[in-house]
Amino acid sequence: ENEVGGTIPTDFGQLTSLQTLTFRANQLTGTIPTEFGELTSLTNLNLFDNQLEGTIPTDFGQLMSLETLNMGNNQLTGTIPMYFGQLTSLRMLNL
Numbered sequence: 001e002n003e004v005g006g007t008i009p010t011d012f013g014q015l016t017s018l019q020t021l022t023f024r025a026n027q028l029t030g031t032i033p034t035e036f037g038e039l040t041s042l043t044n045l046n047l048f049d050n051q052l053e054g055t056i057p058t059d060f061g062q063l064m065s066l067e068t069l070n071m072g073n074n075q076l077t078g079t080i081p082m083y084f085g086q087l088t089s090l091r092m093l094n095l
Contacts, residue, residue, distance in 0.1 A: 002026050008052075013038040022046040024070070029053070032071075037062045048094065049073040056081055056095075063087065070094040 005027035012021070013035025019042060028050040036045070037059020043066060052074040060066075061083035072094040080095065 004028065006030075008033055010035045012036065015039065017041050020044040023050060025049040027051060031055075032057055034059045036060065039063065040065065042066055043089075044068040046070045047074065051075060053077065058083070061086065064089060066090055068092040 003026065004023070007030035008023065008028055010033045013033060016038060018039055021039070021042060021044070024046045025048065030052065031054035032047065032052055034057040037057060040062060042063055045066065045068070048070045053076065055078035056071070056076060058081065061081065064087065066087055067089050069090060069092070076095065084090070084093070
């Protein structure tokens, strides 16, 4: 656990070879960048236990390699996107 705060930089969307991204148990605020949809090599995304808000970006529908998605314990709103049913590699989902 850390205490990294502030918003997630949109520049992370340029790390297109990234396979695992973990910001678990920090103090991150703001919304999840839509640029995360460009991380098409991403297999594991863990944003658990922060202070993120807003909706799940529609661009996440492009993350066809995603196996683990953990965004629980945040202040996310809205509905569960229908495209989650198309993420056929997804094995673990925690909202």
